Amino acid sequence: MNFNIILLVLGIIVVTISLYITVKKEDNIHNQDIHSMYIEKEDKLNNKLNFEIDSIREDILKMQHQFTDAITSLEKLVEQNDNKYNPVNTSPEYIEGKSFKNVLNYNKFIKKNKDIISMYNEGKKSNEIAACLSKSQREVEMVLRLIK
Incomplete structure (x- = not known):
């Protein structure tokens, strides 16, 4: 078994x-x-x-x-x-004759009319500016047209 x-x-x-x-x-x-x-x-x-x-x-x-x-x-x-x-032309005659002279004239214009410009920037109208500065209204309007 x-x-x-x-x-x-x-x-x-x-x-x-x-x-x-x-x-x-x-x-x-x-x-x-x-x-x-x-x-x-x-x-x-x-x-x-x-x-x-x-x-x-x-x-x-x-x-x-x-x-x-x-x-x-x-x-x-x-x-x-x-x-x-x-422009390529940078000769002294070109600079003195045209571009530089225009910049000087513009700067003189801005200096001369800075009162008108500042009053205009304050928001006054051209007749108010003319009365305050004892200038003619047409002169003030001309200055404002030239700076715009």
Whole structure:
């Protein structure tokens, strides 16, 4: 009887070990399938992301070229405007004869009529300014027209 029990116990052990091994193999196969499925999904997502990144880079490069073109055209416009308003001729005769003399005359005009200008800035009317400063109303109106 001892021998039969030993054989029975050994048979049960062999069967449980074989069942354990087959279950383990199926789990490994199932895990490998799941792992390969996740790797495929990850690869697809990486490909999509790389495509999106490449398209965004291309868009950025296009915008960069557009901005540089716009900046160069604006620089050209500024240079053209500078040439219009800042003449190249800087000889002393040109400065003394035209622009500097006009600035001096304007400054003299402002100094001479500063009372009229300050009263006008305070909100007084031309007839009130003329009466206060003992000047003609037409003179006050002329000064106000010239400073506007």
